Amino acid sequence: MADAMRILIADDETVIRMGLRTMLEEHGYKVVGEASDGEQAVTLAGKTNPDLIFMDIKMPGLDGIAAASTIMTRAPRPIILLTAWSERDLVQRAQEAGVLAYLVKPV
Template sequence: MVESGRRVLIAEDEALIRLDLKEMLEEEGYRVVGEAADGAQAVVLAADLRPDLVILDVQMPVLDGLAAAEQIAADRIAPVVILTAFSQRDLVERARLAGTMAYLVKPFQKHDLVPAIEMAVSR
């Protein structure tokens, strides 16, 4: 367990995945300070809550995760970790250009999550 107390915002449109992610994070000592079901809501919450890290799913309604990541990175709100079921090279490149600090492919395990978060926050 990390016991970092880092404040994390989660944006994932699938409620069950969001719940699983929240539980994993809390088990590892992170504090989930906000949850969003779409990218636009994530951008607003990130600006309001100023978390230490934002975790975004790529495919979400209203505003996708990459567009949300761009806005969050441009405003220097917090580092972003992208979650996706896809690992195509062009998507990874788009995520990099959007300013994301780490990229996790679903399904992922708790032991994948912590290093990605800590690397993103340390950048």
């Protein structure tokens, strides 16, 4: 049996992180970390080496797009942004940062 995909979740809303973690683990994925802001996401991405990152955009301090850009510069990996925001400038910034996908909540 193959190893479970390792996933990092970054969202400032605890209930969102908990719900996403539950859904992922129920489907056999391994959540290797949870971050509540962009700086923590960057740090955890370096420490846990996830296969995939789910990240919100609007978080305290470093936002999700800036965090994604930093992660992609240091050690590129697939990043999916999950956000309630669909403004064109945010989508463009996300594309420039190199994210895999931009999904608008609720999904």
